[in-house]
Amino acid sequence: MNNNDRLLRLRYAIDLKDADLIKAFELGEHPVTKEEARAMLTKIQEKHEGNAEKNVYEKAINNQVFDAFLNGLILLARGPQKDKPTTADTPQKSKEIKHINNVLLKKLKIALSMTTEDILAIFAEVELYPSKGEIGAFLRKEGQRNFKPCGDKYMRNFLKGLGIYNRRKV
Template identity: 30%
Template sequence: MTFNDVLRRLRFTLHINNEAIIDLCAKGGKELLPAKLDQYLKREDEEEYEECSAEDGSAFLDGLIIWKRGPSDGAPKAKGKVVLDNNIILRKLRIAFELRDTDMLRVLELAEMQISKSELSAFFRTPKHRNYMEVQSQLLRRFMVGLDKYLRL
């Protein structure tokens, strides 16, 4: 699942406009120009579509965490190459919306997807752990659908 899809779905779920997305990216430490955001929000088959960079996607999610939970008192953010895969997206959404295991299972249940608690915990392990599992795009898509329903309850 591309981050462009995640961005469009979160924009709809949270009822936020382009200015709010730009503000969240700024809170996450990255300036996003309105023209670039317009390219990210376009569908893949539209002209001028551009895939969202990992840096912009990560900055948006970090800004979302700050918006929902407040600034972190912890250590400064590590610098270097930003990786944004489905596991990291799921982890950041979990943090932003303060979801516990039971909440996440409920979100997936609302999207008509059943997984066990142990399967869920495997998504949050380090990649080198023997029980680590990659989050598939279908699960992340379903999670986003369920999150929309969960937040509207």
């Protein structure tokens, strides 16, 4: 699963419109045009060895761009923090992101104001039952003793469950 897949699934799960998608990228300090946003969500049909199709998109998203989108999504959902200076005032170091699924889970928890019980309920929608400790391990900072990488299987199921959970809530 690549970042374009994550963005496409997340967009469906939380019912994110084109304008909100573009606004989230702007707030994350990585502005995109409407055409670029569409290219990020449009698959190219390519046949590979053995007639297997591969997930190739018109415009690929790297981890830093996806992280900027998630930061913008937090600002879009919750607004800017009042007691902290804006990111324009404080330069940030560009760091390599190894476990983007963990980052996605953490930032969605913040943006959607979820608790661990909400995350467990979302996983239960797709009949996957991780423990609270396992969820806590996914949310820990990389390098901590109990950190556990969140795999693609968990993230696919989480995004699918989030879509079901959000539609059931309404």
